[in-house]
Amino acid sequence: MRGDVRAxxxxxxxxxxxxxxxxxxxxxxxRRAAAQHGATHFALFFTGRGIGSAKLVHCxxxxxxGVSKNTAAxxxxxxxxxxxxxxxxxxxxxxxxxxxTAGTFVTxxxxxxxxxxxxxxxxxxxxxxxxxxxxxxxxxSLDDVQALHLICYEIFASVAVLRTGSASSASAVxxxxxxxxxLTAAGRTxxxxxxxxxxxxxxxxxxxxxxxxxxxxxxxxxxxxxxxxLGLIE
Amino acid sequence: MRERVERFPIEWIATAxxxxxxxxxxxxxxxxGPLTREILARALREVCGAAGAAQFCLADLSRSHAxxxxxxxxxxxxxxxxxxxxxxSIELLHQSSYATPLGQTPRxxxxxxxxxxxxxxxxxxxxxxxxxxxxxxxxxKLRAGARRGVCMLSGPAGSMGxxxxxxxxxxxxxxxxxxxxxxxxxxxDPLSERERECLFWVSEGxxxxxxxxxxxxxGNTVNKYIVSSIQKFGAGNRAMAxxxxxxxxxx
Numbered sequence: 001m002r003g004d005v006r007a008x009x010x011x012x013x014x015x016x017x018x019x020x021x022x023x024x025x026x027x028x029x030x031r032r033a034a035a036q037h038g039a040t041h042f043a044l045f046f047t048g049r050g051i052g053s054a055k056l057v058h059c060x061x062x063x064x065x066g067v068s069k070n071t072a073a074x075x076x077x078x079x080x081x082x083x084x085x086x087x088x089x090x091x092x093x094x095x096x097x098x099x100x101t102a103g104t105f106v107t108x109x110x111x112x113x114x115x116x117x118x119x120x121x122x123x124x125x126x127x128x129x130x131x132x133x134x135x136x137x138x139x140x141s142l143d144d145v146q147a148l149h150l151i152c153y154e155i156f157a158s159v160a161v162l163r164t165g166s167a168s169s170a171s172a173v174x175x176x177x178x179x180x181x182x183l184t185a186a187g188r189t190x191x192x193x194x195x196x197x198x199x200x201x202x203x204x205x206x207x208x209x210x211x212x213x214x215x216x217x218x219x220x221x222x223x224x225x226x227x228x229x230l231g232l233i234e
Numbered sequence: 235m236r237e238r239v240e241r242f243p244i245e246w247i248a249t250a251x252x253x254x255x256x257x258x259x260x261x262x263x264x265x266x267g268p269l270t271r272e273i274l275a276r277a278l279r280e281v282c283g284a285a286g287a288a289q290f291c292l293a294d295l296s297r298s299h300a301x302x303x304x305x306x307x308x309x310x311x312x313x314x315x316x317x318x319x320x321x322x323s324i325e326l327l328h329q330s331s332y333a334t335p336l337g338q339t340p341r342x343x344x345x346x347x348x349x350x351x352x353x354x355x356x357x358x359x360x361x362x363x364x365x366x367x368x369x370x371x372x373x374x375k376l377r378a379g380a381r382r383g384v385c386m387l388s389g390p391a392g393s394m395g396x397x398x399x400x401x402x403x404x405x406x407x408x409x410x411x412x413x414x415x416x417x418x419x420x421x422x423d424p425l426s427e428r429e430r431e432c433l434f435w436v437s438e439g440x441x442x443x444x445x446x447x448x449x450x451x452x453g454n455t456v457n458k459y460i461v462s463s464i465q466k467f468g469a470g471n472r473a474m475a476x477x478x479x480x481x482x483x484x485x
Binding site for chain 2: 086087088089090091105122123124125126128130146149150153154155156157184185186187189217218219220221222224225228229234
């Protein structure tokens with residue numbers, strides 16, 4: 001049941017993104033990059049750990065807004081191994097490649113996800129989100145994987161910005177509120193914060209309450225978690 | 235910090251000049267087998283040279299314990315420089331807008347810059363940076379899976395080009411990833427699955443009673459899981475445990 005709700009939220013989010021024009025632009029760049037490296041299929045997934053085991057969340061592929069058969073096959077066969085790889089490594093992983101020794105840093109996935117050779121490139125954005133680009137194609141070449149990977153990082157940065165939806169209200173968090181959040185994240189109590197910043201305990205609590213409201217958090221723990229995930233505090 | 239960035243015209247923030255120079259790292263390209271500390275140091279020296287930088291400092295920023303300082307994995311700085319400048323300054327710079335994530339054009343930071351701009355480090359540290367030859371420096375954010383790192387490339391002003399730096403950036407990220415995997419220090423996940431689940435729900439703002447309902451266990455059990463995860467992270471309370479866990483990429 002919870003999965004259905006999530007899927008619906010995901011669809012409406014993607015619909016919003018599609019109209020924004022950023023996704024089509026990302027797909028155009030991806031298609032160009034794929035063609036240059038001999039790939040006929042490409043896909044981008046969001047990875048990351050929510051609850052339970054890690055999963056691949058489909059973002060787009062060559063048949064956007066639909067999902068291509070190739071992508072479905074990759075998810076069915078490699079959801080586990082690909083998300084495990086993305087959670088541990090930044091290195092490209094390949095399968096069914098003839099010239100697997102071509103790249104110094106290219107690792108072998110040890111599982112053939114598609115009949116055609118494939119390449120998976122883990123990416124991350126400054127906001128802390130992680131993703132995985134997958135390219136497959138009979139003529140896929142490992143020449144200059146680094147250049148392709150760099151482009152993937154650039155594309156992902158533009159896509160990940162869209163996904164951080166609540167960043168606008170979060171930017172209104174004041175400097176003083178951030179200081180209080182930072183100290184809370186360092187394990188300080190309201191009394192400690194009041195002493196360190198030279199405020200009254202009441203004022204310190206007030207700052208934390210208003211920061212929580214701006215971040216749409218129900219309590220201190222969630223406010224700290226959101227502030228870190230949004231990159232407001234390190 | 236964020237607000238201040240926006241108040242300054244963008245042209246005051248220098249980006250690296252474009253330079254059509256050859257990128258060549260034969261040693262790194264020829265690497266095979268496990269990446270030891272010695273091989274890493276040699277590889278970094280080559281990447282540093284290919285980028286036109288004189289000095290490098292690669293640090294691992296992911297910590298599994300609250301009190302842990304950032305760990306320098308490899309550097310060609312003199313001992314005095316690391317001792318006097320300290321890793322705290324690198325961490326300060328890493329948190330500033332000068333640090334570049336992959337996929338962005340690297341941004342130069344000049345410690346000697348006295349005009350308007352961001353004051354990230356104090357004057358004493360800025361003087362130390364210059365004294366040890368860090369006239370212009372670039373902070374490249376690295377990330378391998380859940381682990382974070384940073385590499386600082388520095389040298390004489392104008393010696394590093396944009397294309398070279400971006401190439402260096404991805405190569406450094408690969409090197410860090412390979413190194414951490416080979417060293418088997420990739421296990422920043424000390425929590426059990428149940429503890430991780432509990433901590434995740436706490437970070438979503440759920441109370442003990444709510445988590446107990448979600449997971450179908452008693453409130454005491456939930457508290458037990460949370461307390462043990464707080465202890466494993468060396469944190470003082472729930473909020474701190476969450477902060478450490480998110481930084482370590484556990485939740």
